[in-house]
Amino acid sequence: MLQQLASALVIPGLPDWVGLVVLVVLALVALAYLLMPFSVFGLKGRLEAIEAQLDEIQTEIRSLTARMPEPGRRRAPVEDDWAxxxxxxxPPIEAPRLHPPIPPPAAWPDDNSRSRRSEPRLDWPRSPR
Incomplete structure (x- = not known):
């Protein structure tokens, strides 16, 4: 039976016993991980830190609960301090407009020295005066 297992584990290009040695080494590593204590992985320290934080939170909740008034006995609202x-x-608030404001009509200057035409004059080429 051992020879059948050894022949099944043969790695091409290597001696016949290498596959069996690799299997034994992997089995020992797996066994070591199963038997290794959790503190080696760092879990023990993390669990202790979480436990300390939980204790602090519970203490804070207890102190807050002690400061809260009982449900049957309510304190009177403090109105003496409020001014x-x-x-x-x-100013009175205006209702919002439904339409934009209408701008005033354009104011044209009454200057007679300037021409009232807005389009360019087409008297080119200019004749010398």
Missing amino acids: EPPKAAR
Whole structure:
């Protein structure tokens, strides 16, 4: 049976016993990982840190719960400390416009020295004066 296993594990180009040695080494590595304590992986330190944080959170929740009033006994609202701010004269708020504002009509200057024509004059070439 061992010879059948050894013949099944033969790696071409290498001696017959190399496959068996590789299998034994892999089995030992797997066994070492199974038997290795978790602190080697760093899990123990992380678990202790998480546990410390959880203890701090629980302590903070207890202190907050102790400071809260009981549900049956409510404190009166504090109105003595509140001062109403002075009301400034605010302009009345206009309703928003539905249409944009209409601009005023264009104002034309009444200057007679300038021509009222806006298109260019086509008297080229100019004759010398």
